[in-house]
Amino acid sequence: MFLKMVFKALTRRKGKHLMIAFTVALGVSLATAMLGVMFDVGDKVNQELKSYGANLNVVPRGSSLVGEKYGFAEGESDAASSNYIKEDELYKIKMIFWAYNIVGFAPYLKTEVEFLGKTAGVAESAGASPSGEFPEFSAADGRILRPRSGLGREGSEDAERAERAGHGERAGHGDRAGRAESAASGLSGEPGAFPGEGGVVLTGTWFNKTLKLPTGEEVEAGMLPLKSWWLIEGEGASDLDAHGALVGRDLAERLGIRPGDSFKIRSAKGGEFTLQARGVFSAGADEDDQIFCPLALAQKAAGLPGLVERVEVSALTTPENELSRRAAKNPDSLSQLEKDTWYCTAYISSIAYQIEEVLPGVRVKAVTRVSESEGPILVKTQLVIILLTALTLFSSALAVSNLVTAGVMERSAEIGLLKALGATDLAVSALVLTETLTVSLFGGFFGYLAGLGFARFIGLSVFGETVEVRLMVIPLSLVMVVLVVLLGSLPALRALLRLKPAEVLRGR
Amino acid sequence: MSNLMEIENVSKIYGPLKALSGVTLSVPQGQWLAVMGPSGSGKSTLMNIIGCLDTPSSGEVFLDGVRLSELSPGELTAIRREAVGLIFQQFHLISHLTALENVMAAQFYHSMVDEREASEALEGVGLAERAGHLPSQLSGGEQQRVCIARALINHPKLILADEPTGNLDELNEKLVMDILHKLHREGATIVVVTHAPEVAAHAGRVIVLEHGRLVSDSVGEAPSGGAGEGEGEGADDPKADFSEADGEAAVLNRPGEEGLEKNTDFSPEEIRARS
Ligand SMILES: Nc1ncnc2c1ncn2[C@@H]1O[C@H](COP(=O)(O)OP(=O)(O)O)[C@@H](O)[C@H]1O
Ligand SMILES: [Mg+2]
Numbered sequence: 001m002f003l004k005m006v007f008k009a010l011t012r013r014k015g016k017h018l019m020i021a022f023t024v025a026l027g028v029s030l031a032t033a034m035l036g037v038m039f040d041v042g043d044k045v046n047q048e049l050k051s052y053g054a055n056l057n058v059v060p061r062g063s064s065l066v067g068e069k070y071g072f073a074e075g076e077s078d079a080a081s082s083n084y085i086k087e088d089e090l091y092k093i094k095m096i097f098w099a100y101n102i103v104g105f106a107p108y109l110k111t112e113v114e115f116l117g118k119t120a121g122v123a124e125s126a127g128a129s130p131s132g133e134f135p136e137f138s139a140a141d142g143r144i145l146r147p148r149s150g151l152g153r154e155g156s157e158d159a160e161r162a163e164r165a166g167h168g169e170r171a172g173h174g175d176r177a178g179r180a181e182s183a184a185s186g187l188s189g190e191p192g193a194f195p196g197e198g199g200v201v202l203t204g205t206w207f208n209k210t211l212k213l214p215t216g217e218e219v220e221a222g223m224l225p226l227k228s229w230w231l232i233e234g235e236g237a238s239d240l241d242a243h244g245a246l247v248g249r250d251l252a253e254r255l256g257i258r259p260g261d262s263f264k265i266r267s268a269k270g271g272e273f274t275l276q277a278r279g280v281f282s283a284g285a286d287e288d289d290q291i292f293c294p295l296a297l298a299q300k301a302a303g304l305p306g307l308v309e310r311v312e313v314s315a316l317t318t319p320e321n322e323l324s325r326r327a328a329k330n331p332d333s334l335s336q337l338e339k340d341t342w343y344c345t346a347y348i349s350s351i352a353y354q355i356e357e358v359l360p361g362v363r364v365k366a367v368t369r370v371s372e373s374e375g376p377i378l379v380k381t382q383l384v385i386i387l388l389t390a391l392t393l394f395s396s397a398l399a400v401s402n403l404v405t406a407g408v409m410e411r412s413a414e415i416g417l418l419k420a421l422g423a424t425d426l427a428v429s430a431l432v433l434t435e436t437l438t439v440s441l442f443g444g445f446f447g448y449l450a451g452l453g454f455a456r457f458i459g460l461s462v463f464g465e466t467v468e469v470r471l472m473v474i475p476l477s478l479v480m481v482v483l484v485v486l487l488g489s490l491p492a493l494r495a496l497l498r499l500k501p502a503e504v505l506r507g508r
Numbered sequence: 509m510s511n512l513m514e515i516e517n518v519s520k521i522y523g524p525l526k527a528l529s530g531v532t533l534s535v536p537q538g539q540w541l542a543v544m545g546p547s548g549s550g551k552s553t554l555m556n557i558i559g560c561l562d563t564p565s566s567g568e569v570f571l572d573g574v575r576l577s578e579l580s581p582g583e584l585t586a587i588r589r590e591a592v593g594l595i596f597q598q599f600h601l602i603s604h605l606t607a608l609e610n611v612m613a614a615q616f617y618h619s620m621v622d623e624r625e626a627s628e629a630l631e632g633v634g635l636a637e638r639a640g641h642l643p644s645q646l647s648g649g650e651q652q653r654v655c656i657a658r659a660l661i662n663h664p665k666l667i668l669a670d671e672p673t674g675n676l677d678e679l680n681e682k683l684v685m686d687i688l689h690k691l692h693r694e695g696a697t698i699v700v701v702t703h704a705p706e707v708a709a710h711a712g713r714v715i716v717l718e719h720g721r722l723v724s725d726s727v728g729e730a731p732s733g734g735a736g737e738g739e740g741e742g743a744d745d746p747k748a749d750f751s752e753a754d755g756e757a758a759v760l761n762r763p764g765e766e767g768l769e770k771n772t773d774f775s776p777e778e779i780r781a782r783s
């Protein structure tokens with residue numbers, strides 16, 4: 001009977017209820033659009049900020065200076081870990097607690113090879129290169145020691161560490177920056193370190209790889225998504241092309257390599273290889289002096305099958321706070337509760353910790369500058385959106401409030417009558433609330449659909465791509481509708497409770 | 509028989525206005541009481557207080573021995589729900605519910621919805637065929653009969669009708685009065701507010717209010733058609749403070765109460781003159 005009364009009231013008083021539904025729909029559509037954009041904006045802004053580099057560097061424990069830094073006995077750390085990470089374990093990065101926050105990752109293996117020269121006739125554009133098969137290059141034009149801006153991120157600390165690690169230490173040692181710096185110094189500062197004048201750095205990586213997890217899920221990984229700002233001239237490389245390579249712009253210029261050219265290299269351990277330049281890239285950093293090739297080829301050249309020496313991981317993270325900083329220093333200093341909180345929050349340090357858990361023998365270092373700049377921008381953007389959403393909802397609540405109160409006043413005779421017949425205040429309130437909620441949910445549903453459209457529109461006009469509204473927005477919208485209705489109905493309920501049947505029913 | 513209702517020195521004050529002042533009245537079980545008086549004399553106010561829709565500013569009301577002033581609003585609601593059937597001049601039906609649904613709504617708040625019982629109630633007021641009609645599709649008399657069917661659905665001991673025939677033509681008035689007679693025969697206590705002497709004439713006892721005061725209380729003949737109601741000469745002891753005639757009429761006569769008249773012989777003409 002209750003439902004029948006609600007239903008009858010709804011169907012027989014369509015106009016008033018449609019107004020309520022419309023108001024709620026309007027509010028919810030705006031709120032849905034804004035929340036939808038907000039969640040996605042988080043990702044979009046994050047992704048755009050990602051272009052400044054990865055968040056995390058995964059290196060073998062043995063290769064970093066952990067032992068020294070954390071006061072382990074040197075023998076201990078050396079014995080416990082190798083200098084490399086196993087390639088076939090990398091998928092585990094996508095299986096940590098915060099796996100969904102890992103937006104990308106790519107392994108690297110660097111090795112020095114000797115450039116033997118371009119091979120004639122193989123490449124389409126071979127004839128187009130007037131510089132000949134043995135382009136001139138010299139220490140003067142190729143090995144100018146330039147400031148490695150992209151590498152000096154950690155500043156003096158790295159320089160210091162590189163120094164401690166020993167001048168001229170080979171690539172593959174030290175953490176990323178330290179190692180790169182030492183590699184750089186190896187390239188430039190120590191003529192004796194290379195077999196010949198044709199010595200270049202060959203870096204193996206995944207360009208764009210689809211991994212299959214043991215769960216059957218497929219995930220994308222690889223370097224190219226992480227280096228979205230690289231300008232690549234040529235068709236670009238693929239992991240499927242075992243000999244396709246990307247050549248850094250500076251090196252390509254020096255060696256006279258054009259996209260499409262084939263060239264030969266030789267490594268001390270792997271012999272000779274023929275590569276084809278599928279593209280020449282400009283990274284604006286030290287990579288411009290390197291050749292990137294499929295990981296397997298670099299492993300062969302380096303004589304390190306199945307191994308990588310470094311992994312870059314890009315993750316969506318929560319801004320650091322006091323807890324995360326303490327955890328980063330020493331996870332064991334936290335109480336169990338704090339530790340749980342920390343572990344279950346996407347701090348850069350907890351993600352790093354979780355990667356260390358699944359890949360024993362690695363040390364994960366945060367490249368904090370990036371995520372620190374991401375956090376505040378995102379938080380501010382989201383705060384603005386949340387405020388706007390709250391305002392929107394508040395105004396719909398006001399509008400709903402007017403409508404519902406007007407409805408209660410209009411129906412005061414009916415309500416007074418129900419009370420006179422013995423309905424309790426609670427029963428009458430439940431009736432009015434159920435009615436209002438039903439129409440509002442109905443309105444909210446259409447509002448949600450409209451909101452999806454708005455979000456799409458906003459995404460297209462602001463970001464130039466569609467905004468995918470998360471499923472999570474559905475329960476949120478639901479909660480919003482209920483909140484708006486409850487809030488909006490409060491004044492009406494108050495009026496309703498005050499209605500005295502005797503006065504309402506007084507002959508008028 | 510005990511009194512179903514005792515009203516002791518009840519006043520209701522609205523600002524400077526005394527809608528009721530010092531009304532004392534007792535109504536035995538099974539009595540049919542008519543309340544008359546000019547407009548604004550406090551008739552509806554008295555009904556609302558009896559029907560637990562309103563509370564007096566001072567004085568006490570007992571229903572079935574229960575002192576209403578001691579009850580919480582929730583308990584008053586419960587009494588209203590359990591013991592009182594209300595019939596209004598304006599019918600007050602829910603416009604978007606059919607006749608049957610209006611009756612069932614009352615059932616819903618009273619106890620359990622029982623469509624068969626609701627249909628029977630409509631049948632009882634001669635509206636079986638109009639059960640599916642909306643109030644707007646019913647005539648005034650039919651609406652009032654729906655209202656009565658609704659008031660009866662919880663089998664109230666006390667039926668309060670505030671000018672139930674005020675908006676009805678003679679034919680419908682007769683139909684409604686017939687129903688009231690039937691209820692009275694079945695033992696219900698009925699209080700009817702009316703302007704119309706011919707409606708009041710159906711009652712076994714008539715009181716008259718003027719400016720919130722009880723100015724007349726008279727026990728008439730047995731309600732016409734009210735078979736089996738050995739209407740006693742309730743007023744046979746005018747000196748009694750409180751005469752509880754065995755059976756029906758109890759008449760109040762407070763010595764010294766100003767303006768209180770006692771008419772043992774109730775005459776419609778006289779009442780008309782007073783109104
Ligand atoms: N809620 C109220 N506020 C102020 N005055 C009221 C209220 N209810 C009734 N009154 C006044 O009390 C007096 C008695 O009213 P009422 O009992 O409705 O009279 P009746 O039903 O006999 O016509 C009237 O003068 C009326 O204006
Ligand atoms: Mg009145």
